[in-house]
Amino acid sequence: MITAKKSIRLITIILAVIATSSFAAPGDSTVVELHGHLRVEGNRIVDQHGEPVALHGMSLFWSQWMDQYYNYDCIKWLRDDWKCTVVRAAMAIEHDGYLDNPEREMKKITTVVDACIDLGIYVIVDWHDHHAHQHLTEAMAFFKKLATQYGDTPNLIYEIYNEPEKVSWNEVVKPYSQAVVSTIRAIDSDNIIIVGTPTWSQDVDVAAQNPLDCINIVYTLHFYAASHKQFLRDKAKVALDKGIALFVSEFGTCEYTGDGIIDHEELRKWMDLMDERKISWCNWSVADKNETSAALKKGASATGNWSDSDLSESGKLIREKLRAYKLETIKQK
Ligand code: MG
Secondary structure: OOOHHHHHHHHHHHHHHHHHOOOOOHHHOOHHHHHOOOEEEOOEEEOOOOOEOOOEEEEEOOOOOOHHHOOHHHHHHHHHOOOOOEEEEEEEOOOOOOOOOHHHHHHHHHHHHHHHHHHOOEEEEEEEOOOHHHHHHHHHHHHHHHHHHHOOOOOEEEEOOOOOOOOOHHHHHHHHHHHHHHHHHOOOOOOOEEEOOHHHHOOHHHHHHOOOOOOOEEEEEEEEOOOOOHHHHHHHHHHHHHOOOEEEEEEEOOOOOOOOOOOHHHHHHHHHHHHHOOOEEEEEEEOOOOOOOOOEOOOOOOOOOOOHHHEOHHHHHHHHHHHHOOHHHHHOO
16 A cells, blocks of 8 residues: 555655656757758758748848857857857958958857857858859858868858859859868768859759759748849749759848838738748847848947847848747648
8 A cells, every 4th residue: 555655755756757758848859959960852951850940130240340249158049039040150261261360250150150059049140241153262162161070060051152242053153062062071961051152142943954963952032022022032932943942041131232212012022032942041140230221220349238228220120020930830831
């Protein structure tokens, strides 16, 4: 016969076993624990269970000009308060960037990547360059180092050429991409690589006619809502229908300059398209610069903890959108 005392002890033990077992609610898992290694299937990104997944988050600003936000506490705030599932580190190449200061800029990148790994979110390392094909040797060396250091983590996503200008896909951007992709794939066989497209990463329809022959490749589509409208959404649809996957690694709520008006109506149309086609996105940008696209007002703390009065109109809008996504929604087909 079990005494009352024994019953209480037994219940205590059972409760302790339940508490320490793996009955964690989905809300307790990080996004990377839930989705694991991502890959590309057809024109979509799928997770470790084969379910389509879209990531949503923020892009940091050029690393040489706004590096105060390249720190652990800021990334943690972006995860916890903004509900970012991905953060993009935009490593400047020219203009006093990586080419002149490789160690200094690399350190900023490893700080952000280490933070994202610790916090269980995805991280894009972006070769933030408009002339990357002129820096092929440096890009190959950098991505070789990055792949060696982080290629076995599910968190890392490579972005190898932010925005090619008006150069040929077939003659310039594709050969550059093939060389960098081969360098990465020699070390890391599987993590997703985002490949830039001509005309400031708009010509995804051109890339779709002659894509790279490699697994887990997605193509960059950038838009600024007040400048790039239906013509660019049409190009996106052509590319998707041709079978390539897209990633909006950068977009603004405003004009292509990063400034000017916010176009709410066009932004809504873009959001509808991205949600419908499961396209991942990062908003430009985490910065306290005096321009419309900057999410923060001048002097906003480097370590997060921002109140509403620290956020710009664009920042408030995007934070609201990010917080509206639920993991359940992300996992819906
Ligand atoms: Mg890997």
